[in-house]
Amino acid sequence: DVKVTQSSRYLVKRTGEKVFLECVQDMDHENMFWYRQDPGLGLRLIYFSYDVKMKEKGDIPEGYSVSREKKERFSLILESASTNQTSMYLCASTPLGGYNQPQHFGDGTRLSIL
Amino acid sequence: DQQVKQNSPSLSVQEGRISILNCDYTNSMFDYFLWYKKYPAEGPTFLISISSIKDKNEDGRFTVFLNKSAKHLSLHIVPSQPGDSAVYFCAAEETSGSRLTFGEGTQLTVNP
Numbered sequence: 001d002v003k004v005t006q007s008s009r010y011l012v013k014r015t016g017e018k019v020f021l022e023c024v025q026d027m028d029h030e031n032m033f034w035y036r037q038d039p040g041l042g043l044r045l046i047y048f049s050y051d052v053k054m055k056e057k058g059d060i061p062e063g064y065s066v067s068r069e070k071k072e073r074f075s076l077i078l079e080s081a082s083t084n085q086t087s088m089y090l091c092a093s094t095p096l097g098g099y100n101q102p103q104h105f106g107d108g109t110r111l112s113i114l
Numbered sequence: 115d116q117q118v119k120q121n122s123p124s125l126s127v128q129e130g131r132i133s134i135l136n137c138d139y140t141n142s143m144f145d146y147f148l149w150y151k152k153y154p155a156e157g158p159t160f161l162i163s164i165s166s167i168k169d170k171n172e173d174g175r176f177t178v179f180l181n182k183s184a185k186h187l188s189l190h191i192v193p194s195q196p197g198d199s200a201v202y203f204c205a206a207e208e209t210s211g212s213r214l215t216f217g218e219g220t221q222l223t224v225n226p
Contacts, residue, residue: 043216100146105157
């Protein structure tokens with residue numbers, strides 16, 4: 001079974017802090033994704049990556065950046081956290097190509113910015 | 115511009131009855147559709163999918179129907195069980211790549 005692990009289940013940070021959310025997958029998948037989930041808005045794609053050191057902007061990249069130094073690890077960075085970034089963050093992965101294959105998700109990180 | 119829409123935020127059904135969750139899309143380039151189930155404090159888990167070359171796909175109690183001309187898909191759960199209570203997300207993928215576009219989700223509650 002694919003295992004996608006997000007480092008923290010719950011996180012509380014302060015406005016202006018730099019925040020790192022980590023995601024690791026154990027299935028050697030090339031594609032990795034970061035989403036945020038908000039009530040009434042579903043899952044919205046922030047950034048994704050097709051390979052090491054490659055990144056593509058999703059639908060809502062503003063205020064975020066990402067890092068993919070190793071194939072199994074994809075980090076989401078909030079450069080200067082703001083209260084409107086309080087949300088549930090979800091990481092997912094699929095193998096190369098990924099087309100017609102479901103994404104596998106981690107359990108999420110509930111991030112609160114105070 | 116919401117390309118995938120789930121117009122019902124919530125649905126309540128009795129145990130043993132049928133649950134029907136609906137999803138509409140606007141992008142004609144979508145050709146692969148998925149349903150995910152999500153419990154609180156867990157990540158979404160894949161439930162069932164359908165390619166645009168089909169109009170129906172069945173897996174146990176779960177059936178997905180696709181009406182391409184109407185740009186509409188639905189998920190049928192028969193019979194519904196209390197453990198099915200969760201948020202259900204519809205998602206769609208274009209021919210060109212592996213990124214998914216999600217709907218807003220529908221909270222299903224199955225009452226014993």
